[in-house]
Amino acid sequence: MPQIFIAIITTLLIIAGLAGTVIPFLPGEPLIFLGSIVYGFGFGFDRIGRGIYVALAIFSAFSLVVNYIATSIGAKKFGASKFGILGAIVGAFLGFLIGNITGLLIGPFLGAFIGELLRARKIEKSVKAGFGAVVGFFAGALTRVLVSLVMTGLIIYGILK
Secondary structure (H helix, E strand, O other), X not given: OHHHHHHHHXXXXXXXXXXXXXXXOOOHHHHHHHHHHHHXXXXXXXXXXXXXXXXXXHHHHHHHHHXXXXXXXXXXXXXXXXXXXXXXXXXXXXXXXXXXXXXXXXXXXXXXXXXXXHOOOOHHHHHHHHHHHHHHHHHHHHHHHHHHHHHHHHHHHHHHO
């Protein structure tokens, strides 16, 4: 019976982690990694394997870095200041809270745009910074989705091998 409970918790953590790859501020990859750790405690760490656990830890750390800098890099490449970058991050969070997925699509743009306008820049440059924030946000999200799928595949491989 306890192993069924552990398997359910593992599955729920991995599903929450996959959802977290597109939901801002939900640590998707660390949740997937945590799911593998829970599985290891219940079924033995040798089942998945140390090498896979090391790879999962590296992927998890990498995704956290990508999560925090991709939007910033995209906005910077398109001329955003620190105001625009901070605005894009706040916009992604508030956009998701207010408008769910639709807000998540619009939030980074509006946040960077407003951040740049507050800095007293021209509308044209603010729009460009907003566009850059969106490009960076989605590049980061795509990378995180791919990393999460690889992590999930490694866990499944480790369990089934």
